[in-house]
Amino acid sequence: MDFFIRLPRSKKEFTLFMGIVSILSVTIIAPLITAFEIGFTMETWKQTLAILPIIWIAVVILVLLVHAPADKLSASIVDKNDSFRSQITINILCNVLLMSIFMTVIGSWIGQRDISLEPIQLFFHKWPRNFAISFAVEALIAQPIARQVLFMLHTKKDVNNSSVSEEPQEK
Template identity: 65%
Template sequence: MDFYMKLPRNKKEFTLFMMVISIISVNIIAPLITCFEVGFRMEVWADAIKIIPFIWVAVIALVLITYKPAGWMTGKIIEKDDSFAAHIVVNILCNVLLMSIFLTVIGTWIGSRQVSMEPIVLFFYKWPRNFAISFAVEALIAQPIARLVMLKLHQLEDARLDADKA
């Protein structure tokens, strides 16, 4: 029942789900990682906010690119009859793993407004922190909110269908 009520049922709902998750994630993760990189000061936060639209476009593109590989990875780890929570946690883990690998490099390029070898050279130093921040935000904030939005949307749709039948 959780799969049916808390996850998207069609492409329109998938788009809404992805928008909720990506907007929340980008608005928390990008400034947080930037502040860890440069320092927790108001001007650093303000600069990070300015690049969020560009990071968001990269995130959307990467979600669409990594969606199927992350689903494949999830399927290799999880059994069909495992719990909803197990499916969700492993799926978040696989998605964040792939996204954080790419965004550790691409996000640095966007944030610094230059393409350089620095994020590649420092990858194994920066990636674990970026992964941990991203996983925490996804698992504890963004995805639960997006699933709540789906649940409420589905409850409204089901109530409307029941009212139409009566």
């Protein structure tokens, strides 16, 4: 039952979860990938910061689009009896797989401020690195932090709800 306390229970909590994960992911992944592409300099970092809002919007839209297909793919890999950690890891893997495929191309277009065939032509050269960076950030940083926030939120709500129901009722 521990898993339920770490997952969004409502649309509002899903929005909070997605907000935390997407903001952490975009602010870490985009600068890292850009730095690997054109070098680790302060100028590179500043240029990346300037386009982060646009990349964040693209990420949020893509998360909403790939969420259902990633869940279906994940469900075809794991069994309902598998551990929470294995289910979450496979779910993250499926989401990152689909997101990284699209963002390898779309992120390049946003970063270069130009729609060209270059990201498609260089896809198989760039995608493995982008996938590895994205998976590491999602699995080790962004999602664990967001799940901990939900855990704390649910723990507080559950304690408040149980203390309210344990108070003596006046007749």
